[in-house]
Amino acid sequence: MSKSTNILWHENNVTREERQRLNGHGSVNIWLTGLSGSGKSTVSVHLERVLIDRGIRAYVLDGDNVRHGLNSNLGFSAEDRTENIRRIGEVSKLFVDAGMIVIAAFISPYRADRDRVRSIMDDGSFVEVHVDASVEECEKRDVKGLYAKARAGDIPNFTGISAPFEAPLNPEVVVKTAEQSVEESTQQIIDYLELKGIISKASS
Numbered sequence: 679m680s681k682s683t684n685i686l687w688h689e690n691n692v693t694r695e696e697r698q699r700l701n702g703h704g705s706v707n708i709w710l711t712g713l714s715g716s717g718k719s720t721v722s723v724h725l726e727r728v729l730i731d732r733g734i735r736a737y738v739l740d741g742d743n744v745r746h747g748l749n750s751n752l753g754f755s756a757e758d759r760t761e762n763i764r765r766i767g768e769v770s771k772l773f774v775d776a777g778m779i780v781i782a783a784f785i786s787p788y789r790a791d792r793d794r795v796r797s798i799m800d801d802g803s804f805v806e807v808h809v810d811a812s813v814e815e816c817e818k819r820d821v822k823g824l825y826a827k828a829r830a831g832d833i834p835n836f837t838g839i840s841a842p843f844e845a846p847l848n849p850e851v852v853v854k855t856a857e858q859s860v861e862e863s864t865q866q867i868i869d870y871l872e873l874k875g876i877i878s879k880a881s882s
Contacts, residue, residue, distance in 0.1 A: 697777025704876035712809030715816035717855035722783035767795030
């Protein structure tokens, strides 16, 4: 529920379709969800690089980065996590309307929060990518020692240890980062975007 009053929605004179034509590709929100250490950030920045190198306008919204600014006033309680994702969903929607491919890399542990973001997007504009890696695998990669701190009780509400992660039920793409390289994971997402006609197939 908005606390703002006396406001009116103003329609733009330029449509999303016009922006897409100008850019030469479709616009979607690619939403990477998974445990801390699953590879979301690694895949997202590599995907952005591949898209940019192909002349496609793309931008990464990373969970840690966003918490330095836009969401710096939020913690990690269930309520704050929900608000964190709500804000990112709204920002992502603006990017999609601007004709860009926005890559959101967030743990986003609650299914309802991710579904809420999907619900504010046009059909086909939300591409959920499950970056699937086990807690054990993520702990092996944990150079910051977050899992050890969480197990010791030093970090409360840590997803996968003291807070739940609700895996997607029907994601558009599943990448298994313990079994494949970042290049292979990225290519899976690229293949999906090409299949759906969001971007053109690369020239051979």
